[in-house]
Amino acid sequence: MRLSGKVILITAAAHGIEGKLMGIGGATARVLAKEGAKLIVTDINADAGKQTCAEIRKEGGYATYETLDVSNKQDWIKTINKAMTRFGRLDVLVNCAGARGGQQYALEDTPVEDWDRQMNDHAKAVFLGTKYVIPHMRKIGGGSIINISSIYGIVAPPTSPAYSAAKGAIRIFTKAAAIQYAADKIRVNSVHPGYVHTTQTNKMMSDPEVRQWLLDRTPLGRLAKGEDIAHGIVYLASDESSFVTGSELIIDGGVTAQ
Amino acid sequence: MRLANKVALITGSANGALDDVKGIGGATAWMFAKEGAKVVLADINDEMGQKTALQLRNMGYDSIYVHLNVSNEQNWIKAINKAVLTYGKLDILVNSAGTIAPFSVEDTTSEVWDEQMNVHAKGTFLGTKHAIPAMRKSGGGSIINMSSINGLVAATTSTAYCAAKGAVRVFSKASAVQYAKENIRVNSVHPGYTKTPLNSSASKIPAGISPEEIKRRIMTVPLGRMATSDEIAYGILFLASNESSFITGSELVIDGGVTAQ
Numbered sequence: 313m314r315l316s317g318k319v320i321l322i323t324a325a326a327h328g329i330e331g332k333l334m335g336i337g338g339a340t341a342r343v344l345a346k347e348g349a350k351l352i353v354t355d356i357n358a359d360a361g362k363q364t365c366a367e368i369r370k371e372g373g374y375a376t377y378e379t380l381d382v383s384n385k386q387d388w389i390k391t392i393n394k395a396m397t398r399f400g401r402l403d404v405l406v407n408c409a410g411a412r413g414g415q416q417y418a419l420e421d422t423p424v425e426d427w428d429r430q431m432n433d434h435a436k437a438v439f440l441g442t443k444y445v446i447p448h449m450r451k452i453g454g455g456s457i458i459n460i461s462s463i464y465g466i467v468a469p470p471t472s473p474a475y476s477a478a479k480g481a482i483r484i485f486t487k488a489a490a491i492q493y494a495a496d497k498i499r500v501n502s503v504h505p506g507y508v509h510t511t512q513t514n515k516m517m518s519d520p521e522v523r524q525w526l527l528d529r530t531p532l533g534r535l536a537k538g539e540d541i542a543h544g545i546v547y548l549a550s551d552e553s554s555f556v557t558g559s560e561l562i563i564d565g566g567v568t569a570q
Numbered sequence: 571m572r573l574a575n576k577v578a579l580i581t582g583s584a585n586g587a588l589d590d591v592k593g594i595g596g597a598t599a600w601m602f603a604k605e606g607a608k609v610v611l612a613d614i615n616d617e618m619g620q621k622t623a624l625q626l627r628n629m630g631y632d633s634i635y636v637h638l639n640v641s642n643e644q645n646w647i648k649a650i651n652k653a654v655l656t657y658g659k660l661d662i663l664v665n666s667a668g669t670i671a672p673f674s675v676e677d678t679t680s681e682v683w684d685e686q687m688n689v690h691a692k693g694t695f696l697g698t699k700h701a702i703p704a705m706r707k708s709g710g711g712s713i714i715n716m717s718s719i720n721g722l723v724a725a726t727t728s729t730a731y732c733a734a735k736g737a738v739r740v741f742s743k744a745s746a747v748q749y750a751k752e753n754i755r756v757n758s759v760h761p762g763y764t765k766t767p768l769n770s771s772a773s774k775i776p777a778g779i780s781p782e783e784i785k786r787r788i789m790t791v792p793l794g795r796m797a798t799s800d801e802i803a804y805g806i807l808f809l810a811s812n813e814s815s816f817i818t819g820s821e822l823v824i825d826g827g828v829t830a831q
Contacts (some may be wrong), residue, residue: 330685394626436746444786487830487831490792490830491792491827491830493794494826494827497793531746531750531751531818531819532751532753532755533750533751536816540815540816542810543813543815544808544813545815546813548806552801552804552805552807552808553801553804553805553824554801555793555798555801555802555824556805557793557826558792558823558825558827558829558831559822559823560821561817561822562817562819562820562821563817563820564812564816564820565818566746566818567744569820570743570747
């Protein structure tokens, strides 16, 4: 198994329930567990998170749930302390959490509150998680941090400028962290999914017109599933990527290659 | 196994003999074989290529060697036919053959320019062109083209090498977009400084890289060391496997942080 012995904290991973639509975090939790990792599954949806953990355990994996509001500093400190008490180490952090209930605004119509929310839930969340895991990773001689950005951290979407600004912040913050902690063997990379059918995007992608627009823009001609992104995260979490840091892994079916 | 039943052709893979420093192609061949692939080694170094293929077979893996000068179209047609005749299909092509030419713009002769463009860019073009019909027949495939960090940012020297690796980078995206509908994925890999026969034993290569230059390079790597060939091969393995089935037209940078600065 590719992640044996590794302790991994993953955010926004509640939706990993078999037979239901999964989120990127939830699908990733399932794959990480199959590769032998011990998981701290975090989210703000305790019911779904606990069910996901129960299913992972039933399959012989190891997962425990913690509620974590990623934009809250105290929550991060508490969750990481709990993980350390329980496992004694943290090898990998997967920052999957995104903004809740995102509405799409044109730039002029973007409320300042939406800007702040996007920046907090995406960019600040990644900053806080990274800041508080680094001392623990340093102690065990290294680690891997994987930040989920988006293709819209690289190119602009037609709407939602706050979302793309926040995802762009994650992209470059990742490189800053990678450079600063490379000497401690802490690797930091970003993942840039294209159009993924998840619990969060389901409503938008159920609109036939929107769906067709997304499909037309994707050379591979299909939408991704959470699992397509999960395998990239496994690669970056494992020691197979030990020379990869400050890199961007684009998983978009060719959207940004055009 | 992550590549069970897949057939892969890897260029520049003669450098996989067990008792030598492995090149990226050679390291990839072993990793593919261990993950269940049937491996067609292709190179211009017939002696080393045959030796590596024999060592793979002796370990119980399926492997043959074919002579392939990547800038020769007839060689490509023969090599791909041999792969399909031997193993029935072609699923994976790794364009890994390469050479170095550390010259400034003024000191680059037009012969050096042509050689770099032929081996890296034209070699990748010809391989892709002739692999596509074979992959189409089996319903898809994965092509992995070795570019370099010098396909993203410039080296202080190696002018033609940089230009050729830049060509590989964007050619990969062109192929990716054109053949996505046929489920043929094309991605580029961008290694940073890697310990391979091309640069680990500079004395064997007259125009090779000096120990001082290697020291200078390591100073620029945030992770503070060079990569092993295996560290590049793992990235190639990920792109070759179905785990990356939604990845096409992407660049996988494996450089210890050099280009993040």
